[in-house]
Structure formats: C-alpha cells, structure tokens
Amino acid sequence: MMNISIDNNRQVLPLTNGQLSFWFIYHMTKETANHFLPYEFEGPLCGDLLEKVLNTLLQDNEILRSSVSDWCALQYVYPYEYFHLPYEDLSGLCEQGRTASLGALFLKYAEPNFDLMKPPLLRACLVKIAPEKHLLMLVTPHFAMDGAALHQMDIELRALYQKALQGEPLRVGKKLGLAEYVTQEQSIRHSQSLQATQFWQQKLSQTNPTYLAPSLLDITNRARRGIFIPLSQAQLQEIERWCSKNKLTQQMVFLALIGKVMAKLSGNNNLCLTTVQENRDIDGARALYGALLTSLPVPLQLADSQSLLELLLQVKQTTLAVYAYRHVPWSIPLSILAHRKLAKRPWWLKMLSKLSGAYHSISKQSGLYPQALADFAAIAASDIEEDKKILRFGPHHQALTMNVNMLPSFYEQGIDTKAIEQDCAQACRITLRRELDFPVPQDDSEWEQNVLNFYIEKHPLKGAGIRLSHQCLTEHAEQIIREELYALLKQPAKVAQFAEQRV
Known part of the structure; x- marks a missing residue:
C-alpha cells in the first residue's frame, strides 16, 4: 500500500488510475490534450470577484496545485498561492482587430502544452470585448480534469460567482482530499488485482485490432474534423424504450449501435470499443476535480445472424463485468491488447519486463502494480512496430481506437429561461461558448491520429x-x-438531410 508523506512543504502521493494513462501519454508525446473553456459574461462583470472565484477553485482542488514527477508516477501537491487573473481590454478595437487579438490570446493561453512539473495546472485570461461583454479563457490539461470534473467545475464556477455577488462566503465546506480518494481507490485495486488481471486476459483473448481499407482513410489532412449526426425525438424515445424494456443504460445502447456499425465498416467481428467507466462512487468523489474516470475497452463478439436484441444483451453483460473491474490502471487491459498486435517481443521489451519488478520496488511510494513498467513498455512496443508497418505498407496498417463518450450535456434537462432572465436582471449571464467568433488553429495533435471519438451529447x-x-x-x-x-435506428429519410452538418 502507498505511503503518503510531506516533502518540502508539499504532499507526496500516487497518481489516480485515470491520471496514469495521461502520465504515460505525456511522457510519450509531451502533449497534454488541453481543455479550452471559453466562458462568455454578458452584463456587468466584476473582475475582482471572478478572480476570487478562481482562487477559491485553486484552494479547494488540490489537483490544480499538483506537480508530476518526471520519472515516477507520483504527484506533489503544493500549498495554495494567490492566482492573479490576467486582463485584456479589446473593446476599443474594430471587429477585425478584435478577432485577430482573440486568436493571438488563444495561441498564448490555450495552445501550448502544459509542463506538468510546474503548477498551477490552470491558465486563465479575462478579455473585455464590449462595454458589458467579457470572455474568460479557462484552460486545464486533461491530466487535471476529465469530462465529469469539467462539468463539476462549470457548476461550481457559476455558483461561486453568484455567491460572490451576494457577499456570501465562498468556502463553505471541505472537499474530499485527493489523498483520501487515492487511498480508497488503491485499496479497491489491491483487493481485486488478481481477479482483474484474469478477467481482462480472458475477455480480451479473442479480440482483434480494427483496421480500415485504404479507400476509407485520408491522412493527407491530419487536422481534427468530423460530423454531427442528429438524433430525432422518435429515435431517442426508441432508445429509451430499449433501455426500459431490457434494463439497459443508454451507454450500453450506444456501445452496441456503434460497435455494430464499426464491425460492418471494418469487417472485424471481434473488436473493442473504449468507453469511460464511472469511478466517482467513492463518497465525496463527485465533487472532486482530477482525472478520476477510467477509460476501458469493452470487447464485442458479433455475428451476421445476431439480432440487435442479442447484441444489446451481450453488451449489457460485458459492460457490467467491465464495470466491476474498473478500478484498475488503464495500462493493464491496454497492454494485453498491445501484445495481440506484436508479432514478437523485441529484446528491449523482454529486458524491461524483467526490470519491472525492480522498478516497482524502488518506486514503491507510487503504489504501482509490479508489472506496470512492462505494461507501459508493451504499449510503446506495439506503437513502434505499427509505425514501421505504416511506413512500409501504408496507413491501413494502423489499428483504430474507437472511443464512445457519454457527455454530461446529453443528460441535462431543458434550460429554465425564466430563471435565466431573473439571473440576468440581477447580474450577468454566463455562457460556456460552443461556437467561437474568432479563428482557432486546427487540432493536429499526434496522440489521437488513429482515434475515432464518438461523443454522445x-x-x-x-x-x-x-x-x-x-x-x-x-x-x-x-x-x-x-x-x-440511421438504418439501425430505422431513421426516417426526412431527418437524414440535417446530418450533413460538419463538425
């Protein structure tokens, strides 16, 4: 078990299971997959109060004050230091000048990768774009926040600003400490480590990497792109009917639908989809920031004769089993899949596998499992071998990762316009902008070049x-x-015309 300590006035503790995956990616690519959150404030804004709100978030959420070790899976939580919110006034510029300046500020604050060794893991800038219109550019690395944490921060930022306006205390209760969460998570991990490894070995033993034909691939443009596929009310009701009748979650239904489609597109009937498994069942974790969710593969075995109902029930059974073993590091199942892509183990992988136990011993404080180094090395080895095949034979030799992500917005209820109007009368309206009116550079990061992200939102x-x-x-x-x-959902033709919208 881990040993939490205080070193040079900073707390030393292991990474969460979710953080481990981003720690590995960071060391492989130095990319931090930043979240850019542009909050628009319409109405009278008090910048001093907003600065106090951000400082409250820093005080209450240790992950934003963390530094990550460069060689070991440890993080150091530093004492709180006051954060001064940068301010830019662009309200006097013409529209063209303002647009250009906003793009330059995006490049300054949102585009550069974070140095995870240097806290805080938060960047922000308040920009005045009109007499009563401001834009708060808020940026965090993926290491510090997953989707559920971003949703929680959105709730807290709005609530804290309203409290600040009314003169109420901003810090009213103590959150679950990061150390407390990691302690409980590791306790669960150790209690089921043997069963979890056996489970993943069994479940993933028949899966195959997913490849696409060259005619379906275009790597001449590596910028992020895609489409939005709208769902009608009738389709949503049909999905809800499936859920109610067969005791399914909506996540299970979308896994089945997308799995069926990708099997037909690729010709692979033994594939894996990756989805986020909720780890916030630990008391107090729902209000905690940090990468606390675990992205795990859901293996599917499909057959041409299989009905949609049979597939739905199979996905239900598999997802429930995966959920039971979700408190594992991401690298355990991923290393099993990596070995399935390796024709043979290179000499350096064999050597690192032998050293893995020694690394575990000398970095015992990080609470890693004994095979951690070997698992990370296997993932790296499969990537290297795949890169060689791509160079020799073409892009269709790159295996795809398919993520199915249920976003919190999908479950949100309709907006109460009367409440908004009442809030607007008292203060400013706060909107998290989805569509920006200034150009941002295309996302051409390398670490997701072979990833298909399906966001249900x-x-x-x-x-x-x-x-x-x-x-x-x-x-x-x-x-x-x-x-x-649409064919699986029996989509009426009249709705399909709206599906042409590009992302």
Missing part, C-alpha cells in the same frame, strides 16, 4: 446527437457510419 443549437471527431477518415467513411447508424 446535446448540442445547444443542433440538439441531441452523436458527434464523430477524428483525424483519419474520408467523407465516404463518415457517410457510411451515418447511414448505418
């Missing part, structure tokens, strides 16, 4: 739907995915 303008984001598909492949999804 409720867009403020387009409504509920599936947003497909990627860096590798042709428009024809996008069209096939859209049409196959």
